Amino acid sequence: MRLKSAIAAIGMLLVSVAHPWAADLFTTEQPPAPPPDERGIWAAIAYSAPDEKYGFFWGADKRQEAMDIALKHCERDKGKSCVVVSVFRNHRHWDDDDKTGFPYNHCGALATGKEGGKRVTPWGANSAPTRREAEDLALKACEGSGSRCSIREWVCT
Known part of the structure; x- marks a missing residue:
């Protein structure tokens, strides 16, 4: 035996x-526990650098939904290389903490440079708790290339 x-x-x-x-x-x-639900009102920015096309979406219940629709808007605008460049969310309730570690940033912004032509136009996207902070962060990211940049679009959820 x-x-x-x-x-x-x-x-x-x-x-x-x-x-x-x-x-x-x-x-x-x-088995590991499933990740907690990501609460909030979701938004996303998609951008296609070669042709400077973009798409925004806000008001989604899920992160993936916001990303998918932002990409769809960018592609509908004839963007040939659209990618999600920023995802952010707002609180549904001010004391809402879903313990995922994903920050609650209410606003997002996209900044683009003045280059164009043969070079890819510099750009930057970011999110923050306020519109002003999101715009400042997007401009800083864009201007890191040495170009003068301006805000192309912003959104707050």
Whole structure:
């Protein structure tokens, strides 16, 4: 009987070495808890740098929804390389803390430079608790290239 148990144990060891996933079949650990719901009113900015097209969306219940719709607006504006460049959210209630670590920033801004032409136009996007702070951060990011920049669009949720 001991020999059979030893052979079975060696077989399980060999299977778990050959196929690391096989070891998971014999564990008693609980699967990780799902992430908490991300509360808030979500917004996103999408931008296509080569053709300077952009899309905004605000008022979504979920982060992914805001991102998807911002991308869709950018692509509808004929953006050929649209990517989400900023995602932010507002409180539904001032004491709302969903423990995800994702900050509550009420406003977002997109700044673009004056270059154009053969070079890709410098740009910057950011979010912050206020419109002024979001605009300042977007301008700072854009002007890091040495170009003069201006706010192209802003939104607050």
